[in-house]
Amino acid sequence: MRKDNLLIELGTEELPPKALKSLSESFAEGIKQGLESSGLKFTAIQPLATPRRLAVKVSQLDAEQADKVVEKRGPSVDVAFDDDGKPTKAAEGWARSNGITVEQAQRLKTDKGEWLLHKADVKGEPLSKLLPGIVESALKQLPIPKPMRWGDSDAQFIRPVHTLTLVYGDQSIDAELLGVRSARHILGHRFHAPQGFELAHADDYEEQLNAHYVNVDQQQRMDTIRREVNRIAAELGGKVVEDEALIEEVSALVEWPVALQASFDEAFLDVPKEPLIVTMKDDQRYFPVEDDQGRLLPRFIFITNIESKDPQQIVQGNEKVVRPRLADAQFFFETDKKQSLESRLPKLASVLFQKQLGSIQDKADRISALAGQIAGQLNASVDDAKRAGLLCKADLVSEMVLEFPETQGVMGKHYALNDGESEAVAEAIEQHYWPRFSGDNLPVSDVACAVALADKLDTLVGIFGIGQTPKGDRDPFALRRAALGLIRIMVEKGLNLDLQDVISTAADGFSDRLSNKTVVSDVFEFLMGRFRPWYQDQGIDVDVIQAVIARAPSRPADFDARIKAIASFKQLDAAESLAAANKRVGNILAKSEIELTGVINHDLLSEAQEQTLAAKIAQTEKSCEPDLATGNYEGALNRMADLRDDIDAFFDNVMVNADDEKVKTNRLNLLMQLRNLFLRVADISLLQ
Template structure:
């Protein structure tokens, strides 16, 4: 069967850079699925994406579907004919739907009976006849939030479409997509090749576009940008900090990347580097340069989309563009320093946090109060934590943060230092926003931890306390992120804190504002529920997490120790048998009319296996006692692993439900003792 390379390209106006890669991958996936569903064989799929095109190249695509035999089973013969042998309405309707008469139907005989059967050979369709519809459907299924319509046509897409190219080998596949007829004209570089170019063969796609000053492969273009930036940085004697998102965005903005270096006046380095970096990256898509100590250099690398004969003109143009932005940052910084951070706190009263919970000033007052209590629990300086808490949001009303919101916290730290706030306060102001995202750094100081915890607790307790619990994807206050951040701080900083205590402290700071009577329970359950996605992200098995959650330990550090211990225990040879035994014990005890309250009576022990099990339990309890005192759950579980053989022997040879009521109750008490021993750590009965 004939096969060749298939090339599909949609030429457009500039596509949204932040979604370009996602659109490209979705287009390739959608088109290959259409071919697969149509039983058209192919091998490799490669996606291409530039600011002005989405394309897919698929190799060894079959030119035609294979012929196939279609069989449709009809009613059984008993149903298909009446007592006189005439076709019933059911049989006639089925035959008519298949375009035949009842008499023309074949018969299908099986061990279970005989049925009418329609059998026909369906000729495979040519791939070229199916392709336009495949492409149209793949485009319609792209994750486009707000498609647009252009011109006088009815077609909708994320951006106006100018060209559609459907090539199969060296043949143009005819057809319309989005109201545009397929042709072999490709858009070239907007400036270097505005006339475009002609594609003669699908296999020549990349070479043809490269001759038209377009690097079609996203990853290849990205690699060129990375190497160009690295080379420019090396020549300038600096380095560029890694920013993969920015590199992806810039890759999606250019078709022919050229890296150049520009500079700015050294006077701007008197401004903290963070707002300068923000304006260079976010406003201009520049790559700031730093020295080996992390100090900002008065230079930056940028990517241009033109191979200029006079690159110095482009460099000068970019220097002129960045200067007023840096001057703004300098002006805001100097103006902000004239007003102490503490004097800005009252201005927070005009900034709403949440209608029922008050202003950001109200929130700051609560954070200060709770941070002091947490610092007390941690044996840290309470005055530092309280002062940092009261000032932690003050920079929100500074000119710098109003202009560059990304610098909140950072500028608070600089302004606190400028105001000669006590040592530890500036750092805690910055750290209280940490962690901002998955994998982000944690606060380093205890004061920073206290304020960060107080801030996250305030949001969680406040929003839950007025009944606005996150539902589905709706989480406008980012409570899930706050919850995981809170757990990370406590666990990874090894802080001896309990969730019930923390939530109660935060709840008290609200006075009589909250309306929910179950806020403490609700918030603690929500926090415990965040352990599952957090540990799953680390590769911890779900059943391990469930085993610990069943015991509901509310001290996060203790919770973590249990998870680590059960993870180790799960890999032991004895684990499977002991988990099964615990499950069996749990089922037996669950069926009892009343819980077992009495102790094991040694005088009622008769079978050798139950005597041996009780002795083993006593030894295991003794071995695990010291380990449990020090929360060494791994050691405790390893000690309990020795119970596997006596437990198995007990179940193999002893009848728990003995006829004698006293013996039966005593044996149930043995099982209760076994169950409680493991439950001191986790419910291992849920382990798979």
């Protein structure tokens, strides 16, 4: 069977840059699914895309489907023939539908009976017939939230379509999709090669496009941009402010990336670097440059889509464009400095946090009080925590943050220092938003941790307290992110705080605003639920996590210590046996209707194995106590693991459900004591 390479390309107007990668990958996936469902084999499939095209390259694709034999079962022989052995109407109708006579039908015999059978030879369809439908189906599956129409056509797509190319080897496959008839014409670079070219063979696609100033591989364009901006930054004695998302977006804006450098007035460096970086990156898609100490240089790198004969003209144009934007940031900064953060607090009263929970000022007051209480538990400065909590939202009504919302927190830090606030307060104002996303930095000082925890707790408790819990994908107040951030701070910073305690304290701060009477337990359960995905992302087994969650330890740092101890314990030789024994004990106790105390009457211990086990449990309880008190759960579990042989001997030789009710109760109390010993760490019966 013939095999060759296939090239599919849709030439369009400029596609949305932030959606280009997902569109490209989805298009390739749709083509892959279509080819596979059609039974067409290939060796590889590659998505290709530029701002003006979506393409897919398929390697060594079958030219046609393989021929196959299709078995079509007819009626049973009993139904197919009457008593005289003549074909019934059912048999004749079935035979006619298959283009044969009843006499030509074969027979299928099974242990359940005999049926008429026709084996039809079905010739495989050629690619040229199958491909238009496959491409059409792939296009319909693309993630396009708002398709558009153009001209007088009824076709709908994310952007107007100009060309359609389907070339298999050197063969052009005829099709009409989205109002466009397929042809060999490929669009070149809009300025360098607007005339385009005719594609003679699928293998020539990338080479020919390169000759027409188009690099059709987005990953290659990203690599080029990354390499060139880093090269230029090094020549300038600095480094680029890293932003992979920006590189991807810029690669979706150009077909032929060319990196150039430009400069701006050093006077703008008196403005904090964050708003300057935001306006350069977000507004202009520029790459700011920092020195080795993280100080912004008065230079930036940008990517143009052409190889200009006079690049200085382009440089000057970009310098002219960026100047008024930087001037705006400078104006906002100078204007904001004339007013202290504290003087802005009354303005927060007019900014709504949530209708039932009050204004941002109300939230700041609650954060301040809660942060002070948490700081006290951490032996940190209560005054600094309360001050930072009070001021942490004040920059939201500053001119800079209103213009550049991404700078909230960091501008609060700069304005706090300008106002003469302490370094600890200023740092806490910035860091109370941390971590902002998965893997982000955590607050550094205990004061900053206290404010960050207070802010997240206030949001969680407040929203749960009015019954607006996250449902499905809907999480408008980002409660899942707040919960994960809270857990990370407590665990990774090793803060010895009790979740039940701080949740309850946060709830008290709302006075009578909360309608949900079970808010404390609801928030606690929600936080417990976030432990599982967080630890799974770290590669911890689900059964280990469940074993700890079953005990619901309310101190996250303690929870983490138990997780690590159980993960280590699971690797011991004794772990499987002890887990099974705990499960057995749990089942026995669950079925018992006797009221148990866990207290053993040693006079009723008649068997040697139960006497030994009771003594070993008492000994282990005593030896484990210091480890359990200090959170050394791994050490405690290692001591408990020594009970394995004695537990096995007990079950092998002692009848728990003895005829004597007192003996039976005593043995159940012994098992209860054993179970409770392990439960002081986790429920290891859940280990697989």
